[in-house]
Amino acid sequence: MNRVSCLTLLIALFLSAGVSAQQNEDAFFIRDIYDQALTAGDAYEWLDYLTNNIGPRLGGSPESAAAVEYVRQMLDTMGMDTVWLQPCMVPHWERGEPEMGRIVNSSRMGTVDLDVLALGNSVGTGPEGITAQVIEVQSLEELAELGRERIEGKIVFFNRPMDPTQINTFNAYGGAVDQRVYGASRASEYGAVAALVRSVTTRIDDIPHTGVNVYQEGVRPIPSLAVSTKGANLLSDLLVTENIQVYLRNTSRMLGTKKSYNVIGEIYGSEYPEEIVLVGGHLDSWDVGRGAHDDGAGCVQAMDVVNILNKVNYRPKRTLRCVLFMNEENGQAGAIKYRDESFARDEYHMAAIESDRGGFTPRGFTFDAHESIFNEKFRNVLEWLPLLEPYGLSLDKGGSGADISRLKDQMGLLIGFAPDTQRYFDYHHAETDTLEAVNPRELQSGAAAMASLVYLLDKYGIN
Amino acid sequence: MNRVSCLTLLIALFLSAGVSAQQNEDAFFIRDIYDQALTAGDAYEWLDYLTNNIGPRLGGSPESAAAVEYVRQMLDTMGMDTVWLQPCMVPHWERGEPEMGRIVNSSRMGTVDLDVLALGNSVGTGPEGITAQVIEVQSLEELAELGRERIEGKIVFFNRPMDPTQINTFNAYGGAVDQRVYGASRASEYGAVAALVRSVTTRIDDIPHTGVNVYQEGVRPIPSLAVSTKGANLLSDLLVTENIQVYLRNTSRMLGTKKSYNVIGEIYGSEYPEEIVLVGGHLDSWDVGRGAHDDGAGCVQAMDVVNILNKVNYRPKRTLRCVLFMNEENGQAGAIKYRDESFARDEYHMAAIESDRGGFTPRGFTFDAHESIFNEKFRNVLEWLPLLEPYGLSLDKGGSGADISRLKDQMGLLIGFAPDTQRYFDYHHAETDTLEAVNPRELQSGAAAMASLVYLLDKYGIN
Secondary structure: OOOOOHHHHHHHHHHOOOOOHHHHHHHHHHHHHHHHHHHHOOHHHHHHHHHHHHOOOOOOOHHHHHHHHHHHHHHHHOOOOEEEEEEEEEEEEEOOOOOEEEEEEEOOOEEEEOOEEEOEOOOOOOOOOEEEEEEEEOOHHHHHHHHHHHHOOOEEEEOOOOOOOOOOHHHHHHOOOHHHHHHHHHHHHOOOOEEEEEOOOOOOOOOOOOOEOOOOOOOOOOOEEEEOHHHHHHHHHHHHHOOOEEEEEOOOEEEEEEEEEEEEEEEOOOOEEEEEEEEEEEOOOOOOOOOHHHHHHHHHHHHHHHHHHHHOOOOOOEEEEEEEEOOOOOOOHHHHHHHHHHHHOOOEEEEEEEOOOOOOOEEEEEEEOOHHHHHHHHHHHHOOHHHHHHHOOEEEEOOOOOOOHHHHHHOOEEEEEEEOOOOHHHHOOOOOOOHHHOOHHHHHHHHHHHHHHHHHHHHHOOO | OOOOOHHHHHHHHHHOOOOOHHHHHHHHHHHHHHHHHHHHOOHHHHHHHHHHHHOOOOOOOHHHHHHHHHHHHHHHHOOOOEEEEEEEEEEEEEOOOOOEEEEEEEOOOEEEEOOEEEOEOOOOOOOOOEEEEEEEEOOHHHHHHHHHHHHOOOEEEEOOOOOOOOOOHHHHHHOOOHHHHHHHHHHHHOOOOEEEEEOOOOOOOOOOOOOEOOOOOOOOOOOEEEEOHHHHHHHHHHHHHOOOEEEEEOOOEEEEEEEEEEEEEEEOOOOEEEEEEEEEEEOOOOOOOOOHHHHHHHHHHHHHHHHHHHHOOOOOOEEEEEEEEOOOOOOOHHHHHHHHHHHHOOOEEEEEEEOOOOOOOEEEEEEEOOHHHHHHHHHHHHOOHHHHHHHOOEEEEOOOOOOOHHHHHHOOEEEEEEEOOOOHHHHOOOOOOOHHHOOHHHHHHHHHHHHHHHHHHHHHOOO
16 A cells, blocks of 8 residues: 655645655654664653552652652663762652542442542542432532532532543543642632542543642642542432432552652764753553553653663764653652752753653644744745655644743744554543553654654754 | 644635535534444444454355354344345365474574465465575565576565655555565566565564465465564575575465455435435454454444444434445455445445554545546545544545446445555554454544545435
8 A cells, every 4th residue: 555645745845845865864864763773762660660660659759759769770771971869859649548439329229339549639438438419510610609518518429521522532631630739629619528539531431530639728638539430320310309418538648758850861962962852752651551652651761762762873963961850740749850950050951852652653742932033933844744744743833731831932843643542541640651552653653753753853953 | 722723724714615514514414423433332342242253254265254244234233224145155265284494504593483474365385395495586576687587497586675755655565565465476487486475464473464365367275374573584684694494384274266256335315315325444454363453443443434424313414324335355256246236326435534554543535536526526526625624534546445446437436445554554454453453432533534524425325
């Protein structure tokens, strides 16, 4: 089957008068990068170690310290000019004993266990647990409509589903995640005793998904737990005709603040060392599953970019910096520290790429920059499209990544690696986010895509 | 993140003077199709039944008869104008007892079991098995170079890997599969006693992959078995320094010819009933795994096209025919029968779409037609690109499908549904091709993509 894309041809026709010798050289070089990544890339092997030998890596946990040391050692073996740890202070939250959730009084079904999981930073219910009547809402706004008299003393059940009709699942996630982040805190303002939040996934199954929960200052913190989508559907069905009481128990607690680190490796630029090209992901994960797609994949891909460019003997003109951020999931202390130090040193990140959308088949990159310069810089980048489109990659306007987005005022390009999004939220923050959910070819193709873009960014710069 | 694609904008600019009211109507209709497919599609549920209740469905097997009856019933429930079975005679081959493969004389490793699986149509070794020296080759051509004196009495080990650097894995498959199809027969011509073929997958693991093996007429058939890629790598390593003997045992046999059926459902066209739009897949599978991606997915997607168009109340102008072909894997008796009867009735397939590349995230469609009309027809179709590109779909020149490609002389368009290819050959013809390997969103998105194209084909026709 001939897969030469008509899009490539049209775009090539549109953007250029012909294929220059320069473009030919770049096409061959990118082909080399892909060959290396698909035959001799190390991302999958590193991910195996990170997920299966170290495990989940919540900020502040011993495992996160092990992960810091592991990736430091791996970067060391790559012959970078320097590898260092950048200290940051991170909250250390602990899930505690396995959670319990149970419908206790259904006249139709009697007692039914629910699959629940405490949300990040949740306080505990106390060892006795909590039993209370459940009230279902679809949004944060609905709380105000119901008011204190309807909510006080109850468990607020946030049940707005992630919209399955969105083609890009990240848009659907963005449309549902406010309930998980702010639900408990807002419900507490109206006197609720706990929050139970529908897992933010389109998959209908028994697996609850955790994620960050934030208490506003001055609000009494109440327990905040996720319930599986099947559990949420059942509960919602019963609530149509019954007054349902639910028992919840979790022993989660905040253990205080721990010292942790961003891990940074650097190759000095041979011509423009003051222009930094960053490639990164975040090393921490939630404490369920193994943080394989979120974001072990992004870390090992970023590391493999350096590795692959080494193997094809590419010596960067600009400073290539691989950054594995700490604590993205639970406060972004690593990203904040990185930004503060970077601005303090008056650095210029000409470009930064973050991979934090899973290790799936690459579809392209999304670009962000300060509004005043975006169009000009993006136009510049679009000229490379004919080189990347044969690999199924598109270049679009869009968000970059939580860890790098704070660098915008350095007036560089902020870039998000954009793999296929269909499966990501099946695994996100859940026990299913393991190595088995990652396909080696898909993972390595992502490293190749990122290395190819880094090569072009480094070689040509951005006006 | 704003995912409006710059490609869409460029192409839209290039192809049209503006967005017409007609295009707006089509955009809304296709949005409806996707909404239905992603919230109320039935493909995944049908696939669950087909794979888990019925199981693998090799042509001639009782399970293939169960599958015929199941999909006939499902089509019946959809209120089609007619559903019928088209008889065809298919070979019935049986794997027999679990195969055995063993390295018996390595001085370095002693005795080592190999994961092997008889290839389709293979004869058996006899109950005692075969032990013989192994000779490794990289191609069919190498047999001639070695000649009878080097090959006679030996097991020929075909070990050319599927090229992992190909971005489209079907190209890599095409570059390796000749060893599996013709290896045993060609080796027999030089006096070999058996063929052992490296599994056609880029995944390096312990899982052997079966597939069709064809004996040329007049050649003495010898046993033909696949070995896992890890087993192949080990064997090849040992052969560098040792004369290795391997023991093989399989009890496969041909049971003769059985009557089976293509299953066909049809909605008569309201305006142009003589113009047929076919959508289909193949109902049979190999006898290992559950035939989930190959090609249960294609069948349930084709059925869901009819189902979804029903649900959005679309009444086809042209005759919409859903065809589930029998025996694609092992001779294509169903496709041959369908073609013969179609030509005998002087039918015109204006367009035919086959889904037989797995139930992965849709990337687009590939188009084929008689050379004399291809450019004109394809140009016609390309005008719909702005409607499909927002769903990540491209339209390219390429192959269609094994079952429909015989219809080319009817001078219609032959279309292959083209999902992402990265994972397909991890599961292809192997025990891992189960429902668990199929993602519901990816599967349903494919049904939506196919239904959208069928809608446009039916509504506008092709000049």
